[in-house]
Amino acid sequence: MTKERLYLYDTTLRDGQQTQGVSFSTAEKCRIAEALDRLGVDYIEGGWPGANPTDSAFFDNAPKTRATMTAFGMTKRSGRSAENDEVLAAVMNAGTGAVCLVGKTHDFHVETALGIPLDENLENIARSLAHIVAQGREALFDAEHFFDGYKANPDYAIECLRAALEAGTRWIVLCDTNGGTLPVEVGEITAAVIAAGIPGDCLGIHTHNDTESAVAASLAAVDAGARQIQGTLNGLGERCGNANLTTLIPTLLLKEPYASRYEIGVSRDALRSLSAISRQLDEILNRVPMRQAAYVGASAFAHKAGLHASAILKDPSTYEHIDPETVGNARVIPMSNQAGQSNLRRRLAEAGITVAPGDPALARLLDTIKAREEQGYSYDSAQASFEILARKELGQMPSFFEVKRYKVTIERRKNKYDQMVSLSEAVVVVKVDGEKKLSVSESMDAEGCDRGPVNALAKALAKDLGPYQDQIADMRLVDFKVRITQGGTEAATRVIIDSEDAEGRRWSTLGVSPNIVDASFEALLDAINWKLLRAE
């Protein structure tokens, strides 16, 4: 059986930008567009030219893409021709291969929001899209509130679609704008639209996640005959987000009944970059990646239950619906109060530590971990600190140096120009090979900017470790995460530090204390000790 082609339309750069707390710079939009193009989506909606400076600037600097670059706008206002509508003109001026215009199809909105007669709205739709086609662009019509509109007045809603179609529109996109329509109704109404004479291979689906069903509703529309899916990376979007392409892409490529029925522009090879692209977007947005995200989340293939973990060791297919590597993700056997010894031995093996089954040290180590987790430690996310803890328990951790004391001073005062300036200074005293070493550093960086007390402390600690200095020279702190957690009854601070070295190794270490500087210092110590372990 020959596969039918489904088209992917990405709106991360337009609808995705509606996410609360998200605003892309032009440079970031370009990076994301390039990633989307490498991935293999068919359309990239870059924004609304004229609506805000960033979007206009993006189209001026947009990268050359294999995907069809698309500008978003709205149908012309009443009382002027499409040619003389300057909002529409700004959209056309972006010079993209395709243009998508949103218009109303819900009689209630036409009469209340626009306040114009229903016929006039039909004419605005027809004239606006005819204008785009006349300019030799590929035209898309975004049917706003279509599903609510269809339920209120099916004949009028369909008339709006027909007006766009007869004007030469390539894609009619059924939008569930407020995200309130459930998959079963999306499927039924999409089928009804096709039955009313709008061909399925001209139909797109645009859903939102307000009932946590955007992905399923998109698939329901495809089941009914729609052939274009609109969505965003990581499900970005207003309110609860848009349909998540990061989920839909692997589902369409790997899962039945879709994999054998349809083909998309994303290759198996590109699919292996999916987890990396998802994380790259979170980095651009400075968002903490969602552990539980389908396919690409850090927990997506994390097997915690002791029973599952041991079964996984025998045969991964028992508890994994796909091979993590097909989406560039990896299997995790985390530690936890539930962890059976099989988890623990697996985790130790990953750290290169072998312990015989039933070795009493295993039970001892589990107890230590449980006690630590009670205090607020979380070794799931800090494998390097787990390894150091385990080696100490098992008597396999060398003592490279000893910290005798440290002192950090943070001062903020007016400088001679009467500006408020702050500076931190750290003194660290360590004992290496029986020799006492005092080091002092301040928080000022090369640009004369104060990087704060943890920075000063890190520099002082790494300043003079005698014989070990060369081994830590290439290491740098790349990420620093802080959380307030419940340490027993009192709130404590959990610090996780990610470090990297010249060989591209990246490791995470952990510190917990009510004092954020102490917690950071503990994580810094682990980071250095882990590096020294590897250097041996």
Add this chain to the structure above:
Amino acid sequence: MTKERLYLYDTTLRDGQQTQGVSFSTAEKCRIAEALDRLGVDYIEGGWPGANPTDSAFFDNAPKTRATMTAFGMTKRSGRSAENDEVLAAVMNAGTGAVCLVGKTHDFHVETALGIPLDENLENIARSLAHIVAQGREALFDAEHFFDGYKANPDYAIECLRAALEAGTRWIVLCDTNGGTLPVEVGEITAAVIAAGIPGDCLGIHTHNDTESAVAASLAAVDAGARQIQGTLNGLGERCGNANLTTLIPTLLLKEPYASRYEIGVSRDALRSLSAISRQLDEILNRVPMRQAAYVGASAFAHKAGLHASAILKDPSTYEHIDPETVGNARVIPMSNQAGQSNLRRRLAEAGITVAPGDPALARLLDTIKAREEQGYSYDSAQASFEILARKELGQMPSFFEVKRYKVTIERRKNKYDQMVSLSEAVVVVKVDGEKKLSVSESMDAEGCDRGPVNALAKALAKDLGPYQDQIADMRLVDFKVRITQGGTEAATRVIIDSEDAEGRRWSTLGVSPNIVDASFEALLDAINWKLLRAE
């Protein structure tokens, strides 16, 4: 038309505990069970008695609930009778009204994982469930890997269900254990099971979110005739989580076609506590609540696009699929680079500041906010700091006091008992009514525990504000969130502080700096100034 009853089975305390990084204490399990009971679920699965100490302790101390308390376990092992299986005995000894046993229905797992003949597995199922029924308990059979099993060997999978049913089992639960089955297949296979003679009103559905479809798959099973839904609060669970009851409950109560077809044990009144229960669980787990969560997320009713915001002001139903208050949530009009002036005026109105439309100050304020957001500020999540910023721009912010300088010292050294101890000290110099005031505080709390530099700084700052001292006496710092964010080219630290006062007011303030202590100090200043504003 009379509504059919659907039953809700919550497994937050058992499957939810499989979430990476989650481990409940017995006390926490009791609090969650009480919340679930108030909400109105029908079954509360408390854990696996005997599998770990916390679960056993929970059943000993479980609260009296209207919901049926349920113990989870597995079918008896081969080679012994149900009566003599000590794992099963531990489950029975929990003395719950209902017992749910997981068993295999996938021939591949029976032969590889268990390594026993297919008939023997059928007998283990039948004997185990008959034993539960004989003890006068309500019996549930958890058909592990059922959908994969059915696809591999439908006859055998159905035989397993029939074996349980004929033993007197009340509920047969179809489990998609690895989360790989999509809604369309879940619906088809559930219908096939009913066609094979297993009554729909004995069928439950248990799905996982590995394709982001757990909620939709549960609804597909209900569409096909299943009458029990299993899930967890906030979609907790192994890997990508279980079906999210926090989403399913409002969908079943409020959304078509479900609201008019079915009734559940949750009342409209209890539904208004849903957002609070969701946040309570996140607090227990010290998890950052998911902004984009359907119905209950902080962004679920956040309207960012300028167009939407202005429409919302006219008529909320235009862009909201339900009234936020029905689930105890609230509408948000956040600030952002995309915000039109209508957003801004709405946000100002919320802060009690009225500005005439078109007032040039609006444009000025928007520019300031955009510039600040470039540096890493995020006013979406700190309304109090937004208000202070706005009042400064508009010349409506009184200057209560001036900070001249501060100094914080953090020391860590051995005490006379040769233990490492740390202590922070803060000196703050402020000018109030032309009078200079020096205050010093240390980080030691009443229990002699070091609370860290920010604590010392907060105490020193609030120690002597002269005439304003009484007005801030009742305020306390209740939460402290830290994020590393991109301030221009350099990484900066964003601190958000939540404060509370005796009148139960809670407000969020914001500080950004490469120096975490400076960022905290900025947020503390805003917190005090906001409180003084309100006190006026």
